[in-house]
Amino acid sequence: xxxxxxxxxxxxxxxxxxxxxxxxxxxxxxxxxxxxxxxxxxxxxxxxxxxxxxxxxxxxxxxxxxxxxxxxxxxxxxxxxxxxxxxxxxxxxxxxxxxxxxxxxxxxxxxxxxxxxxxxxxxxxxxxxxxxxxxxxxxxxxxxxxxxxxxxxxxxxxxxxxxxxxxxxxxxxxxxxxxxxxxxxxxxxxxxxxxxxxxxxxxxxxxxxxxxxxxxxxxxxxxxxxxxxxxxxxxxxxxxxxxxxxxxxxxxxxxxxxxxxxxxxxxxxxxxxxxxxxxxxxxxxxxxxxxxxxxxxxxxxxxxxxxxxxxxxxxxxxxxxxxxxxxxxxxxxxxxxxxxxxxxxxxxxxxxxxxxxxxxxxxxxxxxxxxxxxxxxxxxxxxxxxxxxxxxxxxx
Amino acid sequence: xxxxxxxxxxxxxxxxxxxxxxxxxxxxxxxxxxxxxxxxxxxxxxxxxxxxxxxxxxxxxxxxxxxxxxxxxxxxxxxxxxxxxxxxxxxxxxxxxxxxxxxxxxxxxxxxxxxxxxxxxxxxxxxxxxxxxxxxxxxxxxxxxxxxxxxxxxxxxxxxxxxxxxxxxxxxxxxxxxxxxxxxxxxxxxxxxxxxxxxxxxxxxxxxxxxxxxxxxxxxxxx
Numbered sequence: 001x002x003x004x005x006x007x008x009x010x011x012x013x014x015x016x017x018x019x020x021x022x023x024x025x026x027x028x029x030x031x032x033x034x035x036x037x038x039x040x041x042x043x044x045x046x047x048x049x050x051x052x053x054x055x056x057x058x059x060x061x062x063x064x065x066x067x068x069x070x071x072x073x074x075x076x077x078x079x080x081x082x083x084x085x086x087x088x089x090x091x092x093x094x095x096x097x098x099x100x101x102x103x104x105x106x107x108x109x110x111x112x113x114x115x116x117x118x119x120x121x122x123x124x125x126x127x128x129x130x131x132x133x134x135x136x137x138x139x140x141x142x143x144x145x146x147x148x149x150x151x152x153x154x155x156x157x158x159x160x161x162x163x164x165x166x167x168x169x170x171x172x173x174x175x176x177x178x179x180x181x182x183x184x185x186x187x188x189x190x191x192x193x194x195x196x197x198x199x200x201x202x203x204x205x206x207x208x209x210x211x212x213x214x215x216x217x218x219x220x221x222x223x224x225x226x227x228x229x230x231x232x233x234x235x236x237x238x239x240x241x242x243x244x245x246x247x248x249x250x251x252x253x254x255x256x257x258x259x260x261x262x263x264x265x266x267x268x269x270x271x272x273x274x275x276x277x278x279x280x281x282x283x284x285x286x287x288x289x290x291x292x293x294x295x296x297x298x299x300x301x302x303x304x305x306x307x308x309x310x311x312x313x314x315x316x317x318x319x320x321x322x323x324x325x326x327x328x329x330x331x332x333x334x335x336x337x338x339x340x341x342x343x344x345x346x347x348x349x350x351x352x353x354x355x356x357x358x359x360x361x362x363x364x365x366x367x368x369x370x371x372x373x374x375x376x377x378x379x380x381x382x383x384x385x386x387x388x389x390x391x392x393x394x395x396x
Numbered sequence: 397x398x399x400x401x402x403x404x405x406x407x408x409x410x411x412x413x414x415x416x417x418x419x420x421x422x423x424x425x426x427x428x429x430x431x432x433x434x435x436x437x438x439x440x441x442x443x444x445x446x447x448x449x450x451x452x453x454x455x456x457x458x459x460x461x462x463x464x465x466x467x468x469x470x471x472x473x474x475x476x477x478x479x480x481x482x483x484x485x486x487x488x489x490x491x492x493x494x495x496x497x498x499x500x501x502x503x504x505x506x507x508x509x510x511x512x513x514x515x516x517x518x519x520x521x522x523x524x525x526x527x528x529x530x531x532x533x534x535x536x537x538x539x540x541x542x543x544x545x546x547x548x549x550x551x552x553x554x555x556x557x558x559x560x561x562x563x564x565x566x567x568x569x570x571x572x573x574x575x576x577x578x579x580x581x582x583x584x585x586x587x588x589x590x591x592x593x594x595x596x597x598x599x600x601x602x603x604x605x606x607x608x609x610x611x612x613x614x615x616x617x618x619x
Contacts, residue, residue: 042487048525052517073491141488168467169492171485183465 015086022245081220082342090209094186117157138187214363246299312372574608
């Protein structure tokens with residue numbers, strides 16, 4: 001049998017691990033697939049090359065898959081995902097100076113996101129009173145959980161992220177530099193960049209992404225809907241290879257091997273990869289660590305299976321921050337991106353729900369339970385925005 | 397035709413009429429007053445592109461060399477067209493402009509649309525992407541994009557030729573060393589040493605450089 005040749009794009013981040021291990025660990029080869037992995041520098045490139053057919057598949061921000069299928073921000077190309085590459089995995093990191101200011105302004109334990117958000121609100125109003133420049137935060141893309149998690153966290157304390165601070169898009173490899181140079185005061189990004197900032201002494205991890213929302217689909221394995229229809233056997237083989245790789249990653253015995261493969265592809269020390277995978281992170285330069293058993297989920301807790309609740313959540317964030325209007329039609333389109341049926345056909349139906357997973361599938365640190373059928377009600381529960389504002393602010 | 401830049405275009409056309417003739421051999425296109433920003437990490441390629449655009453009559457071309465705080469630089473320059481190299485991670489920063497309406501005078505849109513996949517394919521293949529600001533008609537920047545694609549491709553070709561030349565130089569060095577080994581070990585003239593390498597290569601259906609490499613490796617083993 002001749003091997004099927006495939007080109008798959010990825011961005012050097014730890015949550016590409018299932019894809020990287022599937023290829024470099026031989027799981028795709030075992031399925032008769034000859035995969036060329038192409039490292040990309042921007043999400044725009046990944047999206048365009050996937051949309052144009054220069055890539056057969058890609059490691060993609062879950063919200064970009066939804067945005068592309070809805071045709072917002074760019075041309076409409078229906079994208080689907082039969083497999084989640086990673087749940088969670090982000091952190092909010094701030095400069096040592098902002099951390100000190102937040103600590104001083106905090107009314108309680110700053111590890112509590114509501115306490116830190118309120119402290120941030122106090123700093124913001126104090127800065128306004130003395131006409132200081134607003135604080136600036138970096139995130140990776142307009143359609144990303146980095147953007148949405150920062151906003152969710154701040155808005156919990158009544159901060160209007162479009163008005164009270166500046167939010168800027170920065171390529172992940174530029175995050176650390178920007179924090180060091182004072183161009184941004186904090187950022188939300190995936191691994192390994194938070195750890196890199198801590199190691200260099202320019203940042204302090206304030207919150208894990210999973211402390212803001214207990215379960216969000218961060219990256220997906222994305223293909224064009226049309227490609228999926230035309231290549232069902234290849235797609236199934238890919239799902240099998242990815243699932244085998246994800247299981248391999250979650251077996252603690254393989255931690256060294258996995259960290260080496262991922263580290264090599266990312267050009268980062270394998271020890272840094274290990275910290276992320278085990279969820280034991282150094283949060284401050286003095287060596288203080290914090291850990292979470294759900295920092296990043298790849299093969300466990302049913303992480304691989306696409307969940308339409310997650311698609312609805314992403315769509316709700318898109319609507320909440322003014323990137324698209326609310327409609328039944330768009331919601332249906334968004335949910336159709338996450339194809340649990342394709343996953344189930346290969347891997348089998350989902351196991352019974354894990355007790356540690358949030359009831360509503362999301363587990364946000366504040367706010368009502370998420371009900372996918374009532375996004376309007378969900379959004380109404382947040383303070384009405386002060387006025388129709390532009391969606392993002394920028395640094396001049 | 398709805399044109400956002402009508403005032404600007406008319407101004408340009410008036411100016412064009414009063415210009416002394418014979419400025420360059422190429423007639424100035426009616427969009428010569430478009431302001432074009434180039435974001436490219438390769439200064440050489442950017443220079444090639446800039447030259448090409450000037451030759452074609454676009455005089456308002458500027459390279460943004462420093463990508464730190466890119467958006468602010470773009471706003472300060474206020475271009476009509478932005479050309480960006482696909483190897484630049486800063487492309488994601490430009491995407492943010494789709495979202496912003498306060499700080500820019502007009503929204504920005506990628507010029508390629510669904511009806512134009514051939515263009516987008518050609519530009520992505522060449523490694524460049526274009527954004528236009530405002531409602532500029534697509535056909536008006538077709539010249540610019542086509543030029544951009546051909547210059548990017550020409551640059552890639554040059555780069556390829558340069559790499560080839562480097563390889564050829566490397567091969568010649570190896571062959572010279574192999575000749576030296578053979579001349580010493582078998583007491584051959586330079587000509588005969590080369591003839592032996594060539595004959596062996598032909599018999600084994602390999603390149604002379606490969607045979608030469610084996611000779612050099614073997615000689616090192618026997619040292």
